[in-house]
Amino acid sequence: MRRADRLFQIVQHLRGGRLVRARQLAEWLEVSERTIYRDVADLQASGVPIDGAAGVGYILRSGYDMPPLMFSRDEIVALIAGARLIRAWGGAEMARAAEEALIKIDAVLPDPLRERMGGVEIHAIAPEMTPEIRQRIDFLEKAADKHNRLTISYRDADGDPSERTIRPLGLWFWGKVWTLVAWCELREDFRMFRLDRVKDLAHEGSVFRPEPGRTLKDFYRTMEDSGHHR
Incomplete structure (x- = not known):
């Protein structure tokens, strides 16, 4: 797992207002407790409101949310077009993964960009693909x-x-x-x-x-x- 993905997963596991020990996080993410201590310290230093300490446990203060992904209009068009091309011309698993990625992006976009995402009129058809x-x-x-x-x-x-x-x-x-x-x-x-x-x-x-x-x-x-x- 990439470190960026692991940091995101730590924040997700800490949601809900409950105390979570480093040992639990280490087991879930299949890393050492020392790695969790270092990752949490880096998250705290970057402004993520995590309270707690090594040996006690960690808790994420309520009201915190991950900052929204920000894409330009051209980036949104490229993402949609790419996903539709993969859906038309790619492997079956590739096509499903592209759709899932778009669903995740849609879930965190601000409303104006979400509307732009739904208005991209670029499509691909591949009858040759069996x-x-x-x-x-x-x-x-x-x-x-x-x-x-x-x-x-x-x-x-x-x-x-x-x-x-x-x-x-x-x-x-x-x-x-x-x-x-x-x-x-x-x-x-x-x-x-x-x-x-x-x-x-x-x-x-x-x-x-x-x-x-x-x-x-x-x-x-x-x-x-x-x-x-x-």
Whole structure:
């Protein structure tokens, strides 16, 4: 958990006017009591009205609320447009997460910005996206994040099939087509696989370690060297 998220959670746990001990907070947030002491001290120093002390417990004074998020008009438009694009073209879990994020933002916005949020007329429709492709996007995003080696069945542009063992590195969206950037162990090189041409994919059963020359940064470097960034 990021420290900013942990600080927010501490404030949330202290709501309700009840005394909460550092040990309870540490258990809930899965950190040490010393970390809680330091975090609470930083919150107090920033103006959050928390009373109490180490060894006694903490309580949040009534009437305190988190300051509202402030976005400009252009930022609101960008957030809405981005969420709707993800809903149309992203993975199923991505789409749900985008909707949940917008609900949370809406809950803390001042009324004028909330009205602006509801008036953004930017929409996206993606009839090409099937439930299978959406699930595939979510699967590959997690595999790249966790460094899970995969086996895939793939057909190239000519329809020729092949079986590959790959190291998934990241996903690229090209407007209507998603591709997977990966290190292909068959070709011993970087490859990009169109998701709509992947027929089967599964965990190979092992985790790969990032190696010099085989990372996403190395792929970007090869793209720049070949002039594809232009």
